[in-house]
Amino acid sequence: MNKKPFSEGFILVTNSDTEEDEDENQNEIQNQNQNQNQNENQNQNQNEIQIQIQNQNQNQIQNENENENENENENQNENEIQIQNQNGNEIENENENLLDSQEKNQLINSTKETPAERGKFKDLFSNKYGVRRTTLLFFFIWMTSTFVYYGMIFLTPLFFGSKSSNTFMLSLIAGGAEIPGIILGIFIIESLGRKKSMAYLWIGVCIASFVCGFAKNIVVSAIAIMVARAFVLATFDIVLIITAELFPTPIRAVALGSCTAVSCISGILSPFLPYMISQESNTTIFIYSGISLASFIACxxxxxxxxxEQLPDGKSSKEIQK
Incomplete structure (x- = not known):
């Protein structure tokens, strides 16, 4: 009777132990599961962190690559711009050189004249340029300027020799009057003009020569001949300028050279007049006075x-005479 309760108690004890063991096992399993979950979570977090780090690294690499690409593109653009600028500068330089060469060629071609376009002596009297009257007037003015000027130079010692013994000194003083004549021509040519200046100077030569022919006083005669020589030299300078300005461009050099040649012929003849009528020096003075009056009318x-006025680069006297 006593064994039965003991066995039942043993069984109860055993069952309770097993239950406790099962609970412990379950707890251990749960703990293990929790640990596993924690480990998995940790691993997952680590993986996520690694992924984030990788992504960051990739982003950095991409950014670096993009920056490198941008820098390369900028450098490439700068190089292209530099190349374009260099090409542009080269093109501009080539264009400038081309323009310069074209301008030079145009200038050379414009300055070149064919033989048919060059002025000839006969053109001074033809209807091509319409300067026949102007040519004749200037031939006459050049001839009278040279004739009266050199004639008075040769006449001065003869004229004073018949009235005074001090011929050399009086001739020297009369010759020195030519310097004020040059200065006078410089001042009046721009104030009065070429045409009026020559006209006034020629009428001055006419009056001075006339006074010199009638004067009885040697001082008055000396002053008159000094004035005449100064004025005629001033007209000589002015006629040279107006001749170069008045004729058309193609025949300007021909006209100037022809007038000079005509004046040289007149200069050759001028010394003969004073010596031919050396006994009548007053008569010679009056001849010069008449020639001066004719020159005044020609002016x-x-x-x-x-x-x-600005000189036109024309080929007709109509452009100059407007």
Whole structure:
């Protein structure tokens, strides 16, 4: 009777132990599961962190690559711009050189004249340029300027020799009057103009020669001949300028050279007049006075004054005489 309770108690004890063991096992399993879950979570977090780090690294690499690409593109663009600028500068330089060469060629071609376009002596009297009257007037003015100027130079010692013994000193004083004549021509050519200046100077030569022929006093005669020589030299300088300005461009050199040649012929003849009538020096003075008056009239007949005017590069006298 006593064994039965003991066995039952043993069984109860055993069952309770097993239950406790099962609970412990379950707890251990749960703990293990929790640990596993924690480990998995940790691993997952680590993986996520690694992925984030990788992504960051990739982003950095991409950014670096993008920056490198941008820098390369910028460098490439800069190089292209530099190349374009260099090419542009080269093109501009080539264009400038081309323009310069074209301008030079145009200038060379414009300055070249064919033989048919060059002025000839016969053109001074033809209707091609319409300067026949101007040519004749200037031939006459150049001839009278040279004739009267050199004639008075040769006449001075003869004239004073018949009235005074001090011929050398009086001739020297009369010759020195030519310097004020040059200065006078410089001042009046721009103030009065070429045409009026020559006209006034020639009438001055006419009056001075006339006074010199009638004067009885040697001082008055000396002053008169000094004035005449000064004025005629001033007209000589002015006629040189107006001749170059009044004729058209193609025949300007021909006209100037022809006038000079005509004046040289007149200069050759001028010394003979004083010696041919050396006994009548007053008569010679009056001849020069008459020639001066004729030159005064010729100056008034000049077509145009070129004062303060720009010279046209034309081939017709109509452009100059407007």
């Amino acid at each position: 008034l007949l000049i077509p145009k004054d070129t004062k303060n």
